[in-house]
Amino acid sequence: MKKLIIATRGSKLALWQSEFVKAELEKAHPGLEVELSVMMTKGDKILDTPLAKIGGKGLFTKELEEAMLRGEAHIAVHSLKDVPMEFPKGLKLGVITKREDVRDAMLSEKYGCLEELPQGAVVGTTSLRRRMQLLSLRPDLVIKNLRGNVNTRIRKLKEGEFDAIILATAGINRLGLASEVRYFSPISKEHIIPASGQAALGIEIVDDAEVEDLVSVLNDADAIVETMVERDFVTLLEGGCQVPIGVNAQVFGDFLHVKAIIGLPDGSEMISEAMSGTRADFVTLGKALAQKVIDKGAKELLERAEKIALSEIF
Numbered sequence: 001m002k003k004l005i006i007a008t009r010g011s012k013l014a015l016w017q018s019e020f021v022k023a024e025l026e027k028a029h030p031g032l033e034v035e036l037s038v039m040m041t042k043g044d045k046i047l048d049t050p051l052a053k054i055g056g057k058g059l060f061t062k063e064l065e066e067a068m069l070r071g072e073a074h075i076a077v078h079s080l081k082d083v084p085m086e087f088p089k090g091l092k093l094g095v096i097t098k099r100e101d102v103r104d105a106m107l108s109e110k111y112g113c114l115e116e117l118p119q120g121a122v123v124g125t126t127s128l129r130r131r132m133q134l135l136s137l138r139p140d141l142v143i144k145n146l147r148g149n150v151n152t153r154i155r156k157l158k159e160g161e162f163d164a165i166i167l168a169t170a171g172i173n174r175l176g177l178a179s180e181v182r183y184f185s186p187i188s189k190e191h192i193i194p195a196s197g198q199a200a201l202g203i204e205i206v207d208d209a210e211v212e213d214l215v216s217v218l219n220d221a222d223a224i225v226e227t228m229v230e231r232d233f234v235t236l237l238e239g240g241c242q243v244p245i246g247v248n249a250q251v252f253g254d255f256l257h258v259k260a261i262i263g264l265p266d267g268s269e270m271i272s273e274a275m276s277g278t279r280a281d282f283v284t285l286g287k288a289l290a291q292k293v294i295d296k297g298a299k300e301l302l303e304r305a306e307k308i309a310l311s312e313i314f
Contacts, residue, residue, distance in 0.1 A: 001032070001210050001211070002031070003032075003033045003034075003035060004025065004032060004033070004034045004035070004075065004214060005034075005035050005037050005072070005073040005075075006018050006037065006073060006075050006076065006077060008036050008039070008064070008076065008077060009038070009040070009064070010040060012150065012175060013150055013171050015036075016174050016175060017077045017078075017079070018077045020077075021075075021201070021203065022034040022036065024217075025217075029217075032214070037072065039067060040063070060078070060082050061076065061078060061083065061204070064076040064078075064204070065087075065204070068090075068091060068205075068206050069088065074205065074208070074211050075094065075203050075204065075206070075211065075215060076203070077202075077203055078201065078203075078204060079168075079170075079171075079198075079201065080096060080197030080201060080202035081168075081195040081196060081197040081198045083197065083202040085234065090207050091204055091207060092204070093205075094204065094212050094216070095201075095202070095203035095205070095219050096201070096202055096219060096220060096223045097201040098200070098220035098223055099170075099198075099200045099220070099222075099226070099227075100170035100174065101169040102169075102189070102199040103188070103194060104130060104166050104167070104169065104186070104187045104192050105166070105172060105186045105187060106164050106165075106184075106185045107154065107166075107167060107172070107183065107184055108164040108165075108181065108183045108185075109158060109181060109183070110163060110164075110182070110183075111163065111164060114137065114138065114164075114191070117138065117163060117164060118163075120141070120142055121141055121163040121164065122142045122144055122161075122164075123143055123162060123163065123166065124143075124145075124146030124157065124161070124162040124164070124165040124166070125146055125165065125166040126145045126147055127195070128242070128243060128244040128305070129195055129245060129246045130166050130192065131265050131266075131267075131313075132267045133191070133246065134166070134192070134267070135265075135266050136263075136267030136270060137191060137192075144162065146165055150167060150172070150175060153165055154177065154180055154181060158180075158181070166187075168194075168198055169186045169199070170198065172184060189248055189259075193260065193272075194246060194247075194248050195245075195247075196227070196230035196231055196234045196247050197231060198248075200223045203215055225249070225256065225282040226248075226249040226251055227249070228282055228283070228286065229249035229256070229258050229289075230248065230286060232285075232287050233245075233258070233260055233289055233290045234247065234290075235290075236294070237290050237294070237298060237299065237302065242306045242310065243262070243302045243305050243306050243309070244262060244263055244265055245260070245262050245302075246261045247259070247260035247261075247286075249282075249285070254278055254279045254280075255277075255278065256278060256282060256285060257276045258274065258276075258285055258286065259272070259273070259275075260272065260273055260274070260289055260290075262293060262298050262301060262302055263301060263305065264301065264304060264308060265305055269301060271296050271298055271301060273292050273293050273296075274289075275289045275292065
């Protein structure tokens with residue numbers, strides 16, 4: 001193969017991710033031409049409605065997948081946390097890249113950390129996972145929905161619509177936007193557990209041996225172990241973006257630790273659990289942790305969470 005085409009969204013973060021993969025592939029395979037095919041997805045067009053109400057994060061991948069199935073592109077680069085657990089026939093998850101900083105971060109023009117936010121401060125996020133954990137820490141906060149790309153969200157913060165907003169640290173680091181606001185403060189995983197797959201890139205590919213061989217150089221062994229545990233956990237819980245789920249696995253040499261939290265969007269009821277094992281346990285650890293929270297009533301709690309989210313929040 002002499003030419004590889006990447007289907008990508010047109011947002012600054014999506015383009016950064018695709019350009020990064022393009023450069024890495026061209027470096028690994030001298031003589032290979034990599035081209036970007038930029039397209040608009042439904043998730044990019046509908047900016048006034050929360051994702052959970054219009055179909056979830058798959059809205060950012062559907063058009064890219066259709067282009068690949070039509071033979072117009074070979075791969076698509078996504079933030080792994082946005083990648084659905086199942087793929088259309090003919091496509092597969094070919095690569096999981098090395099992770100950036102997995103933590104969420106608070107951005108503010110006035111306050112340096114969550115503890116400094118005054119009573120009743122307005123915080124922007126559309127993530128039910130973040131909402132749940134923020135309100136469990138600070139029930140007094142007013143959480144308001146925040147859509148748009150990273151730059152749009154920062155603009156809304158600077159225009160005074162919010163006292164603070166919560167974004168993924170990885171996206172801010174990749175775009176070099178930390179200096180755009182007065183305070184950029186990553187939040188400890190002890191306070192807010194990240195989303196499944198956060199800070200890794202997932203490269204979706206056509207189910208073709210040559211394409212898979214070309215892109216496999218970008219796989220990261222630790223990231224594969226960690227994110228497979230996280231994705232297994234979410235899959236067994238049957239949890240999409242309409243429910244609040246935080247799960248994070250981390251490799252420490254041959255040791256593997258995973259912790260998770262699920263609950264209601266207002267943080268009033270939550271189930272949190274953790275498990276440890278060896279690196280070799282990654283094929284079972286996520287499922288085992290999911291079963292542990294299911295035995296505590298997790299599925300029933302998530303059903304209530306989804307109803308609350310769709311009827312009261314969105």
